[in-house]
Amino acid sequence: MTRFKEKARIDRALESGVPRELLWAAGYCEMRLSILATQQHEKHWRELLARVKAKLEAVTGPTEE
Numbered sequence: 667m668t669r670f671k672e673k674a675r676i677d678r679a680l681e682s683g684v685p686r687e688l689l690w691a692a693g694y695c696e697m698r699l700s701i702l703a704t705q706q707h708e709k710h711w712r713e714l715l716a717r718v719k720a721k722l723e724a725v726t727g728p729t730e731e
Contacts, residue, residue, distance in 0.1 A: 676714065680721050688722040 672694060679687035695715035702708055 676718065680717060683721060683725045685722065685726050688718055688725065691718045692722065 675687070676691040676694065679691040692715060695711050695718060698711045699708065699715070702711070
């Protein structure tokens with residue numbers, strides 16, 4: 667799967683609010699953050715991860731961490 671398809675999957679997860687897809691999206695964003703080649707993309711992935719986590723919390727309720 668290319669990054670374009672993965673980004674589209676993240677966008678669909680945000681639109682649909684399916685918890686399983688949102689969990690996948692959060693995991694993917696965290697993986698991308700862990701393997702950043704340059705720091706210039708960090709802001710993008712952190713913002714996207716925050717959006718995914720906010721949507722997941724809205725759908726499933728607050729989680730304890």
